[in-house]
Amino acid sequence: MRKLSESHRLRIARTSEPGHIYLITTATWNRTPLFRDHACARAVSRVCHAANTWKGARCLAWVLMPDHWHGMVQLDDGDLWKIVGRFKSLASRAVRDVRPRSYPVWQKSFHDAGLRRDVDVKAAARYLVANPLRAGLVSTIGDYPYWNAVWL
Template identity: 35%
Template sequence: MHSSHLLRKGRVSKTNHYYALTLVCHLRRNHLNNLFINRRIIHEMRKLEIEKLITSNTFVLMPNHLHWLIQLSNSLSISEVVRKFKGRTATLFRKHYREKLWQKGFYDHLIRDDEDLVANARYIVANPLRAGLVKNITDYAYWDSVYLKI
């Protein structure tokens, strides 16, 4: 029995608030280790910003899931934003691979304050290090953060 309905329990969408999101690939498959697919996914993330639906703060595409820290605008709920993003990216993926990209549902955490925001951004960026994918985050290609100093 699926428990994805439990993820929605207590979900609230607050305009201008930050959310840490986790989206998992279907059957936890490593779909997000392909340069072509990852570039398309990142393009769709940026497109939501251009459409002024969100402001992206930090993200990392891990091989089988996405961590994303966003600020919600006033036009759509968090569920509607995720549904739009997952729909667009799933369509692109299915066109090339004829498989499902995303698992149903998503995890979200409403960011409480600036300290929580920075802690979540650090957690997200450090994911490839904790997973042993790289020894230095600069060696991992699929992440970005507003806190990155060039």
């Protein structure tokens, strides 16, 4: 019997429900703190802001940490797996344009959690973008340049 990879097992249960909001986390390859490099972080931030990145969805909030990315994505008619895959592909290309590398930018898979319909979306977004504060990277979120939310 063939053993399923972790990423394949994650895809089996993954659903893409139009209109639903998902919290996404994807880590860099081997948790390398790649985004301590400001050129790499700026390149990925530009990808986060680009409209073509989110075809079939809307990115409501995101934060780029030194070794991972958190996002809050609302699906329109897109497939979650394809949308996150597009983001990771475009971000990888952007990183390689500023810092050529021989190993991947991202781990193969990602973690997602559907936001319950009764959750305050803005409060969840505030929690998401406050990750740099909780990690001790800055003392105020205004000092951290790699995040955004549609409510600003």
